[in-house]
Amino acid sequence: MLPLAEMAVTVLTTANGRDKTAISREFASVWRDARAAGVVPDIGHAAPPDMPARPDQPALLAPRDVPLRKTGSPEGRIALLHAVAHIELNAVDLHWDIIARFTDVEMPIGFYDDWVQAADEESKHFNLMCDCLEAVGSHYGALPAHAGMWQAAEDTKDDLYGRLAVVPMVLEARGLDVTPGMIKIFKQAKSHDAVAALETIYAEEVHHVAYGSKWFNYLCGRLDQDPTPFFHALVRKYFHGDLRPPFNEEKRAEAGIPPDFYWPLTKDGRPT
Ligand SMILES: [Fe+2]
Ligand SMILES: [Fe+2]
Numbered sequence: 001m002l003p004l005a006e007m008a009v010t011v012l013t014t015a016n017g018r019d020k021t022a023i024s025r026e027f028a029s030v031w032r033d034a035r036a037a038g039v040v041p042d043i044g045h046a047a048p049p050d051m052p053a054r055p056d057q058p059a060l061l062a063p064r065d066v067p068l069r070k071t072g073s074p075e076g077r078i079a080l081l082h083a084v085a086h087i088e089l090n091a092v093d094l095h096w097d098i099i100a101r102f103t104d105v106e107m108p109i110g111f112y113d114d115w116v117q118a119a120d121e122e123s124k125h126f127n128l129m130c131d132c133l134e135a136v137g138s139h140y141g142a143l144p145a146h147a148g149m150w151q152a153a154e155d156t157k158d159d160l161y162g163r164l165a166v167v168p169m170v171l172e173a174r175g176l177d178v179t180p181g182m183i184k185i186f187k188q189a190k191s192h193d194a195v196a197a198l199e200t201i202y203a204e205e206v207h208h209v210a211y212g213s214k215w216f217n218y219l220c221g222r223l224d225q226d227p228t229p230f231f232h233a234l235v236r237k238y239f240h241g242d243l244r245p246p247f248n249e250e251k252r253a254e255a256g257i258p259p260d261f262y263w264p265l266t267k268d269g270r271p272t
Helices: 002-013 018-034 074-101 109-135 153-154 162-189 191-223 226-239 249-254 260-267
Strands: none
Touching: 002 018, 002 074, 002 109, 018 074, 018 226, 074 109, 074 153, 074 162, 074 191, 109 191, 153 162, 162 191, 162 226, 162 249, 191 226, 191 249, 226 260, 249 260
16 A cells, blocks of 8 residues: 555645545545554655645635625525535645645654544545535536635644644634534525535534644643643634634534633633
């Protein structure tokens, strides 16, 4: 089997979304089979691209130029599914990128098990969103999407601590806050397949946040750093703006993120 970092770069340099996720899922299953057989596969070294390869469509626009649509209409709900598909495709690349990007930092094999698992799940999430879009006559690429989703990866490309703080522990934790509201929208519209897909995403995203928290705390222990102020400093350095309540305190707790991690980073600095 290929060293894991080379698998990661293969996924990152594949442009088409369905192809990217197919390769990603295939590599994840090869990895899991090896691990189940008691093998500790080679991680290797391979340079990830600055930006992952992406399809020609969707057009990527500055966030302020992406049209806002009301979710009360079918078009609005298609736009919402499209936005989630775009987030999931970025997430596939983010998880493979953390695998390839930081191979100079010696990490236990479980670090790689976790991110391979997360990348596999994101690949499934992207496919689920594409299936939902295609079932209503649309597809990923039919609408414009946010540019700048790779910004957090770029900003933290030299800092594994910063990467863990910002990507799983801020951005993916934000997903836990907003997904229940999306599920409600599709329940009201009686879009059963979208509800089922979003419920799968919601259940699995908790693990990705938990992986972030677990390895962030692990690395803080290595440096003898107090995780809470260190987290605050990293988020202030790499994340632009305040964190915005309301927070899903229960799911955040389940993922190992206590309130004193996020409340001090809000505008008011404390629960409102
Ligand atoms: Fe996801
Ligand atoms: Fe995720």
